[in-house]
Amino acid sequence: MGSRASSLLREEEIEEIKKETGFSHSQITRLYSRFTSLDKGENGTLGREDFQRIPELAINPLGDRIINAFFPEGEDQVNFRGFMRTLAHFRPIEDNEKNKDPTASEPLNSRINKLLFAFQLYDLDRDDKISRDELLQVLRMMVGVNISDEQLGSIADRTIQEADQNGDNSISFNEFIKVLEKVDVEQKMSIRFLH
Amino acid sequence: MGPFLDFNPFDNLLCILLGISFTVWFTLLLVFIIVPAIFGVSFGIRRLYMKTLLKIFEWATHRIERGAKDNNHLLYKHYSNAIIAKEPTSLEEEINEIRRRGSNRDLDSASAFEMSDIFYFCRRGVESIMDDEVTKRFSAEELESWNLLTRSNYNFQHISLRLTVLWGLGVVIRYGFLLPLRVTLAFTGVGLLVVLTSIIGFLPNGRMKNFLSEQVHLMCYRICVRALTAIITYHDSENKPKNGGICVANHTSPIDVIILASDGCYAMVGQIHGGLMGVIQKSMVKACPHIWFERSEVKDRHLVAKRLSDHVEDTTKLPILIFPEGTCINNTSVMMFKKGSFEIGSTVYPVAIKYDPRFGDAFWNSSQFGMVNYLLRMMSSWAIVCSVWYLPPMTREEGEDAVQFASRVKAAIARQGGLVDLLWDGGLKRGKVKDAFKEEQQKLYSKMLVGTQEDRSRS
Numbered sequence: 001m002g003s004r005a006s007s008l009l010r011e012e013e014i015e016e017i018k019k020e021t022g023f024s025h026s027q028i029t030r031l032y033s034r035f036t037s038l039d040k041g042e043n044g045t046l047g048r049e050d051f052q053r054i055p056e057l058a059i060n061p062l063g064d065r066i067i068n069a070f071f072p073e074g075e076d077q078v079n080f081r082g083f084m085r086t087l088a089h090f091r092p093i094e095d096n097e098k099n100k101d102p103t104a105s106e107p108l109n110s111r112i113n114k115l116l117f118a119f120q121l122y123d124l125d126r127d128d129k130i131s132r133d134e135l136l137q138v139l140r141m142m143v144g145v146n147i148s149d150e151q152l153g154s155i156a157d158r159t160i161q162e163a164d165q166n167g168d169n170s171i172s173f174n175e176f177i178k179v180l181e182k183v184d185v186e187q188k189m190s191i192r193f194l195h
Numbered sequence: 196m197g198p199f200l201d202f203n204p205f206d207n208l209l210c211i212l213l214g215i216s217f218t219v220w221f222t223l224l225l226v227f228i229i230v231p232a233i234f235g236v237s238f239g240i241r242r243l244y245m246k247t248l249l250k251i252f253e254w255a256t257h258r259i260e261r262g263a264k265d266n267n268h269l270l271y272k273h274y275s276n277a278i279i280a281k282e283p284t285s286l287e288e289e290i291n292e293i294r295r296r297g298s299n300r301d302l303d304s305a306s307a308f309e310m311s312d313i314f315y316f317c318r319r320g321v322e323s324i325m326d327d328e329v330t331k332r333f334s335a336e337e338l339e340s341w342n343l344l345t346r347s348n349y350n351f352q353h354i355s356l357r358l359t360v361l362w363g364l365g366v367v368i369r370y371g372f373l374l375p376l377r378v379t380l381a382f383t384g385v386g387l388l389v390v391l392t393s394i395i396g397f398l399p400n401g402r403m404k405n406f407l408s409e410q411v412h413l414m415c416y417r418i419c420v421r422a423l424t425a426i427i428t429y430h431d432s433e434n435k436p437k438n439g440g441i442c443v444a445n446h447t448s449p450i451d452v453i454i455l456a457s458d459g460c461y462a463m464v465g466q467i468h469g470g471l472m473g474v475i476q477k478s479m480v481k482a483c484p485h486i487w488f489e490r491s492e493v494k495d496r497h498l499v500a501k502r503l504s505d506h507v508e509d510t511t512k513l514p515i516l517i518f519p520e521g522t523c524i525n526n527t528s529v530m531m532f533k534k535g536s537f538e539i540g541s542t543v544y545p546v547a548i549k550y551d552p553r554f555g556d557a558f559w560n561s562s563q564f565g566m567v568n569y570l571l572r573m574m575s576s577w578a579i580v581c582s583v584w585y586l587p588p589m590t591r592e593e594g595e596d597a598v599q600f601a602s603r604v605k606a607a608i609a610r611q612g613g614l615v616d617l618l619w620d621g622g623l624k625r626g627k628v629k630d631a632f633k634e635e636q637q638k639l640y641s642k643m644l645v646g647t648q649e650d651r652s653r654s
Binding site: 027030031034037038051052053054055056057058059060061062063066087090117118121122138139142143144145146147151155158159163171176179180182183184185188189190191192193194 | 278279280289293296307308310311312313314315316317318319320321322323324325326327328329330331334619623627628632633634636637638640641642644645
């Protein structure tokens with residue numbers, strides 16, 4: 001199993017992933033090794049059950065939603081490119097990237113894209129709006145059985161009331177950004193690598 | 196006609212040479228390996244072998260690194276070391292911190308729930324996807340230096356002729372010389388065990404029988420130890436388990452049993468298997484009382500506990516050897532101990548076993564290899580090097596329940612062996628994690644939401 005690790009990942013692929021995600025060469029090879037160790041079926045792609053095998057993820061209340069984020073619309077398998085593309089959202093923002101050319105395309109780990117990732121955890125039907133029901137669903141996942149429906153409902157109502165600006169009783173992406181403008185998204189949604 | 200006549204004397208010569216080499220080989224075997232095994236002495240050949248190998252491995256690793264630099268290759272880095280930095284903050288701390296800095300309103304009138312709360316769960320989730328504490332324990336540890344076995348090297352390309360020749364030589368030595376030698380020894384050891392214990396079974400119960408049984412067991416295990424070229428260092432032998440106690444150890448492979456039993460006599464516990472294993476088990480129990488369970492009896496926890504406690508109460512019987520993790524772990528960590536053996540109430544003698552993976556990885560990944568395949572891999576490695584520490588005996592204290600006692604023993608073993616002490620269950624190798632853990636997190640988070648509301652209703 002181990003000897004497949006470096007032989008299946010060609011230099012050109014590594015370069016492409018580097019350009020797309022901004023990860024360094026050594027980070028990509030290490031994450032590839034992680035990818036292959038999760039890939040029990042050894043077919044080059046991960047399915048939902050491969051993620052669910054990670055105990056720490058299985059006990060995360062939002063585990064299923066996070067796993068969903070890896071799979072594009074309607075698909076059941078994710079390959080290494082897709083895996084890296086999703087993980088790239090959590091790369092820390094480096095200083096020299098902040099003053100980049102504004103006409104260049106948004107890097108995957110920019111503040112906006114990190115917020116979009118979080119927004120899509122709420123917005124299950126991808127209609128660019130967090131409805132009251134969607135908010136309730138996420139809340140229910142996070143609190144389990146410990147809070148009653150009425151209490152949860154009033155929490156959801158209050159949250160929408162505070163965030164909603166155009167009165168459509170749901171939270172759009174822009175309203176979402178406004179609510180979180182003071183939150184240190186760059187730090188809280190970033191994972192620091194040791195190499 | 197001429198050429199045919201020439202073959203005959205040549206054939207004879209060949210036969211004579213073969214005969215002589217067999218005899219020589221067998222005598223050497225007897226003198227250097229089997230006789231010392233019977234008496235428990237050692238010539239020190241194995242340690243010399245170990246030192247030589249280490250020097251060769253260092254040279255091999257240097258050569259690879261130099262070769263990689265020359266060719267501008269980036270070496271594949273091992274992922275057994277942590278990939279990412281994980282913050283050890285708790286759920287509460289982190290969510291509060293996010294809220295405090297990010298709230299648009301002042302704290303007193305803050306809502307119970309903030310949309311930014313999911314950041315914590317989100318990040319923790321993705322962290323565990325990149326690197327988690329549990330799944331890596333169920334596959335073999337990766338090494339820093341190369342030990343000339345392709346099975347443990349991910350950088351093996353043709354770097355230099357010398358290195359490849361050395362590797363080839365290694366293959367020839369391991370498979371052509373060491374493997375047949377070890378297989379012979381293994382068969383000898385097991386065969387002697389079965390035959391001699393059956394003979395001893397005919398003796399009347401008494402001191403003589405016990406003494407002979409101990410000697411026979413020790414001798415056969417020592418032969419098996421040499422069959423694996425296991426180089427074992429025992430520490431703190433004054434703490435060796437005594438009769439009426441239970442010996443617990445961390446579990447990495449079935450070889451653990453051979454390693455411990457070649458230095459002391461234990462009563463084994465286990466399920467009766469069929470085939471060769473079953474034959475060995477049945478003959479062993481003729482010589483001295485081991486505890487074997489039928490498959491159906493294993494499920495009945497009360498029956499198991501009763502037989503174990505009956506055994507420990509009889510002080511003429513040997514200490515029981517148990518591996519509370521219940522499954523093989525890859526020797527970088529110790530996982531949850533099952534509380535069954537800690538409920539019995541006798542003295543517990545903890546033992547820590549740490550393998551040195553440079554000479555051959557002893558971990559048995561039962562989902563990857565069957566038993567025979569595993570043993571062949573073991574016997575074609577360079578050697579099995581390990582250290583055994585006998586820890587001071589422990590007993591359950593007042594007010595401590597079995598689970599806490601088990602954790603205490605586990606922590607002591609982990610500390611001594613330099614292993615990571617994990618709360619996770621080794622059963623996660625095959626089964627799913629219990630929902631109770633997720634419910635704990637949900638409860639913690641709910642307390643944060645509801646707690647704030649209560650404060651507000653009070654004011």
